[in-house]
Amino acid sequence: MAALLLFSIAQAFLIQLPYGSGTAHETFRVLLILPVYLTTALLCLVxxxxxNGLRQRTWFFFALAFFAWTTGQGISAYLTAQGALTYPSVADIVYLLFVPxxxxxxLQLKGEAQRRATPLIMTLDIAIVLIASMAGYWHFFLSHNLHHPLSPLASAVTMAYPLSDLILFGLLVVVAVWSPGSFPTLRLLLVAFGNLSFLIGDTLYQMANVHGTYRPGEFIDLFWTFAALAIGLGAFLASRTGQIERIAQIEATFGRxxxxxxxxxxxxxxxxxVIFAIYLAVMHFFRPDGNAVGIIAxxxxxxxxxxxRQGLMQLHSYRMQQQLDQQAKYDALTGLMNRTxxxxxxxxxxxxxxxxSKTVAVMFMDLDRFKFINDTYGHAAGDMVLRTVADRIRASVRQGDLVVRLGGDEFVIVLRTIKDAAEAGAAAQRILQSVGRPLELDDQDLSVTGSIGITLCPAEATDEATALRNADLAMYHAKERGRNAYCYYDPKLQVQNEGxxxxxxxxxxxxERGEFEVYYQxxxxxxxRHIRSAEALLRWNSPVLGAVSPAQFIPVAEERGLIVEIGAWVLRQALTQVRTWRSAGHADIRVAVNxxxxxxxxxxxxxxxxxxxxQHGLGGDALILELTEGSLIRDLEAANAKLVRLRELGVQIALDDFGTGYSSLAYLQQLQVDVVKIDRSFVQAMGETGPAVMEAILHLVRQLGxxxxxxGIExxxxxxDLEGVGCDSGQGYLFARPVPAREFERVLAHYSRRETAPGD
Known part of the structure; x- marks a missing residue:
């Protein structure tokens, strides 16, 4: 930047010197501006x-423009030195490359400006500005100079300089107005000032050429110097914004x-x-000349x-308002009403x-196990499920009833007028049946269910907040009753919610209070009939709530994210215990941690x-980690990478609750696991169907190694039956219930005796 200032000042000083004679002196005058433009080109390149983005391309084309102008000036200097400079010349062709x-x-910035306006409105603005500017330019400059004799080519080139500047300046004005943030504003103003200087310089150059009075290196050239200086300063600011905080502050002030x-x-x-065009038309109307028709046109x-343009603006504003209303009142993912x-x-x-005296039913619906779908298949699949569910709910209710997505997997359905609670229940059942139809996800049939709570208004609630709270409580009661069901609000549910x-x-x-304890089964x-491992099972004995079932507190711990810290604590406790057992002589026992x-x-x-x-001085052979299918198949490749690393430590991996997932058989052969734990439902089913199904499952698992x-063996x-079909190990109340660590030592001693029979 210092070099640009130095060259500009030197040129301004040298221009003041008396104009000498001779080709060498005229060539020197032509070359005066060359360092200024070359430095500006380099600044634009930097x-x-x-x-980045559009601005990177914008500065690149600016750099090419100044390199083109520098090349044209070099050609002009060469032709001057040879005494072969004519008008127009090859140099003028290269000069004129500057504008395109x-x-x-x-035009790289025009794309950002179109975010505020449609392309047609921007095009109309450019046309309006250009027509008015060209009419003014014709009135004030061109019409007074056309009578001077010039060849057609010379006239065309003479007019091309300022007219192309006008086009450039008009586009710049429209971009600056429609997208003030697309180019940091101080830089945009400097570029605008530079183009204005070009316009003035080219206009004076055109007038001087027409009269045959232009000589290089005189006063007119200073406008081109100012243009390069302004744009070069803008380029300098663009290259230093991230480094100089003061520049950023100045640009922010200008931007606002x-x-x-x-x-x-x-x-x-x-x-x-319009006002400017009317002024010109009135001037020519009262003082008619040969240009009046063109100016009035x-x-x-x-x-x-x-x-x-204004008509399109009104239409554009109306559509934008409609879009804003849509965004404010409707859910973007499903198209349903939103909470507002x-x-x-x-x-x-x-x-x-x-x-x-009407009855309105307010229903609160929550999808069952939707978090599992998101965790297993990803959020894109979750979004698809939500859209499908929304469409099915909408198709299950009457026209005029309200269907709302509150957020996440929560929906509200409002039945505007019903006869009684039975009608609301029938509607809820239709919704559950429709939502529960299988849908295809990743080439598999996936069943999605929901739980619905119903409150009747105004009998049970007279305001929105109470109605939603009542329906929400009823929905949670439906989940507690087994999910995929609906439940009516009951005042007793409030007590349960407080619990x-x-x-x-x-x-x-x-x-933190030390209320957890690990039991072992x-x-x-x-x-x-020997114990090979013990599963660590978490228990909570609260001094306030008493003994709390894992079925109650584990889902809450997962929902609140507490399960990560709790799980790490269980792992440490289990490893401490297995180290104790091994020290007591049970050298081969392992502990399994969920x-x-x-x-x-x-x-x-x-x-x-x-x-x-x-930290516990144990090898990986002391530990088994039990994971459910949902932990693994969301990103099978990443999950398997972790499993491989764990198995390299010697840790064994057990797939828990096999047979209850969405696609156990499809994924089983791809998983890096050692043990498959068959869900208790298959064990219980042997009493009705016999061991055939279990035998088939065991055969499949054994084939995979x-x-x-x-x-659940009871x-x-x-x-x-299980021993007969070749099952390796078993777990259940037949052998022992989960017990504290001190009691488990007696269980270990009991099963160490050779004569122990199952159930003893």
């Missing part, structure tokens, strides 16, 4: 390298000021062009284009029901396990 290259640079000006100009710019064109629109509509419906909130509050502090080798999907997905999970084993554990008959 700005391009340090910018600058124009291309500005120009933003306010641009907002005014977007509304008034066409009217300014320009005025009419500007007026008509402005009318068309529900508030507006539901309050009115409840008031109307109260005044006219849920109390559980959540106590759970947050339970780990043996896994017995069926052929030898891992939640959220815990397994943590980036540092493998490192956590490795560190825990090292995995060991098997049957869960009778000697089940034990005998």
């Amino acid at each position: 700005a391009s390298r340090r910018s 290259l600058m124009l291309t640079g500005f 000021a120009w933003g306010r000006v641009a907002a005014i100009l977007r509304e008034t710019m066409p009217y300014g062009a 320009a005025m009419v064109a500007v007026a008509l284009l402005t009318l068309l 629109h529900l508030s507006e509509r539901l309050s009115g419906l409840l008031e109307d029901a109260r005044r006219n 849920h909130r109390k559980l959540e509050t106590q759970l947050v502090m339970a780990l 043996p896994v017995v080798e069926l052929s030898s 891992v939640s999907p959220l815990q397994f997905q943590q980036d540092g999970f493998v490192e956590l396990v490795e560190r825990a084993l090292r 995995y060991r098997t554990v049957a869960e 009778t000697v008959a089940q034990y005998a």
Whole structure:
């Protein structure tokens, strides 16, 4: 930047010197401006390298434009030195490349400007500004100089300089007005000032050429120098914004000021062009000359284009307002009403029901196990499920009933007028049946279910907040009853809800207070009746709530994200215990620890396990990690990479609850696991169907090279059937219930005796 200033000052000084004679002196005058333009080209190139996106391309084309101008000046100097400079010459062709290259640079920013306006409105603005500007230029300059004799080619080139500048300046004005933030405003103003200097310089050059008085290196050249200096300064700022905080502050101040000006100009710019065109038309009407018809035609064109433009602006504003209303009142993913629109509509419906003795049913619906779908198949699949569910709910209710997505997987359905609770129940059942139809996801049939809570208004609620709270409570009761069901609101549910909130509050502090304990249940080798491992099972004995079932607190811990910290604590406790057992002589026993999907997905999970084993002085052969299918198949490749690392430590991997997932058989052969735990439902089913199904499952698992554990063995008959079909190990109340660590030592001693029989 210092070099540009130095060259500009040197040129301005040398121009003041008396104009000498001779070819060498004239050539020197032509070369004076060359360093200024070459330096500006280099500054634009640096700005391009340090910018990104559209601005990078803009500065690159600016650099090419200044390189073209520098080349033209070099050619002009050469022809002058040879005494062969004519007008027009080859140099003029190269000079004129400057404008299309600058124009291309500005068109990179036009795309950002079109985010505020349609392409047609921008095109009309450019046309309005250009027609008015050209009419003014014709009136003030061209019409007074056309009588001077020039060849057609010379006349065309002479007019090309300022007219191309006008086009460039008009586009710049429109971009600056419609997209003040697309190019940091101080730089945009510097570029605008530079183009204005070009326009003035080229106009004076045109007039001087027409009269035959132009000589290089005189006063006119200073306008071109100022143009290069302004654009070069803009390029310098663009290359240093991230490095100089003061520049960023100045640009931010200019940006805010120009933003306010641009907002005014977007509304008034066409009217300014119309007023200017009318002024020119009136001048020529009262002082008629040969140019009056053209000027008046320009005025009419500007007026008509402005009318068309303003009409399109009104249409554009109306559509934008509609879009804003749509965004404010409707859910973008499903197209259903959102919470804001529900508030507006539901309050009115409840008031109307109260005044006219009508009954309105408010339903709150939540999808069952939707988190599993998101975790397993990804959020894109989850979004597809939500859209499908929304369409099915909409098709299941009457026209005029309200269907709303509150957020996540929560929906509200408002039945505007019903006879009684039975009608609301029938509608809820239709919705559940429709939503529950299988849908195809990743070439598989997936069943999605929901739970619905119903409250009747105004009998049970007279305002929106109470109605949604009542329906929400009823929905949670439906989930507790087994999901895929609907439930009516009952005042007793409020008491249950308070209990849920109390559980959540106590759970947050339970780990810190030492309220958790790990119980252990043996896994017995069926052929030898020896304990090979123990599953660690978490228990919570709250001083406030008493003994809390894992079925109650584990889902809450997962929902609140507490399960990660709790899971790490269980791992440490289990490893401490297995080290104790091994020290007591049970050298081969392992401990199995359940891992939640959220815990397994943590980036540092493998490192956590490795560190825990090292701190307890244990090898990986002491540990089995039990994971459900949902923990693994969301991103099978990443999951398998973790499993491989864990198995390299010596840790065994067990697939828990096999047979209850969406696609167990499809994924089983791809998983890096050692043990498959067969869900208790298959064990219980042997009493009705016999061991045939179990035998088929065991055959499949053995073919894949995995060991098997049957869960939920409760009778000697089940034990005998499983041993008969070749199941490796079993777990269940037949052998022992989950017990504290101190009692488990007696279980270990009991099963160490050779004569022990199952159930003893």
